[in-house]
Structure formats: structure tokens, C-alpha cells
Amino acid sequence: MKSQDETLEEWCRLLLRAFKLEDVDVDINEVLSVAGVAAHSVVRPAAPLTTFIAGLAVGLAADSGRAPDAASVQHAMDVARSVAKAYAADEAQSAEGSPAAGSAGSAVPTGTPGE
Structure with missing residues (x-):
């Protein structure tokens, strides 16, 4: 029987x-890590949605020639992770009844993948 990794x-x-896309190198652990952050910071179904949107951002950046693929991928993963963590922090502050120090959008890196 194959392992989960296999x-x-x-x-x-x-x-x-x-x-x-045989020539594309996918870091499965990085994708799963970002999915895990989204699942635990937002809600479980945010995991596939987050990875889909991050992939879409990478594809659009690569298609427009804005950045090399590796840089686009890393930037998209970083943005997705930051947004999920900022969302969780804002939700925690809201649950405590205190006004949020900022919105999820304020902690998000600016720019599009590759910029």
C-alpha cells in the first residue's frame, strides 16, 4: 500500500x-502548509479555496510575464498565509469584544504576485 506522501x-x-505542465515543480508541502493555515485560521473549506485562488494569482502573474514562476508562487503563498493569519487575528479580537486594531486587509502584503 502506498503512503500518503507517495x-x-x-x-x-x-x-x-x-x-x-510536466515541467512545473510543485512544492506539495508548501501548498499543504498554506491550506492548513487557511483551514485553521478561517474555516476548513477555506483551504481548497485559498489554494485555488493562490494558484490563479500565480497563473495570471506568469501569463502576464510579471515574474518568474518560482517568485510568483512564493509571493502567492506568502500573501495567502498572511491574509489567513490576519483574518484569524481580527476574528479573535472581534470575539473578545474589542475593536480590531486593523482589518485583515491592513496586514496583507501589497502588490500582486511577482511585483
Whole structure:
């Protein structure tokens, strides 16, 4: 029986091949880490939504030629992680009944992936 890591590696290769992206290097642990932050900072269903939107941002940045793929990916992951953590902090402050020090948007890195 395959391990979870082996299954994810195989699944990733199959998806990349299906999308004709065999030359793309995916850091599965980084994607899962960002998904975990979103799931625990927002709600569980935020994990796939977050990773989809981060991937979309990377694709748009790469398509427009704004940044190399690796830089776009890292920036998108950093932004997604920051937004999720800021959201959790704002929610915690709201739950305590104190006015939030800022909105989730104020702690978000500015710019689009690759800028």
C-alpha cells in the first residue's frame, strides 16, 4: 500500500501531466502548509479555496510575464498565509469584544504576485 506522501506525489504528477505542465515543480508541502493555515485560521473549506485562488494569482502573474514562476508562487503563498493569519487575528479580537486594531486587509502584503 502506498503512503500518503507517495499518493500525493503520484496525484500531483498525474494532474500536471493532464494539464500539460510536466515541467512545473510543485512544492506539495508548501501548498499543504498554506491550506492548513487557511483551514485553521478561517474555516476548513477555506483551504481548497485559498489554494485555488493562490494558484490563479500565480497563473495570471506568469501569463502576464510579471515574474518568474518560482517568485510568483512564493509571493502567492506568502500573501495567502498572511491574509489567513490576519483574518484569524481580527476574528479573535472581534470575539473578545474589542475593536480590531486593523482589518485583515491592513496586514496583507501589497502588490500582486511577482511585483
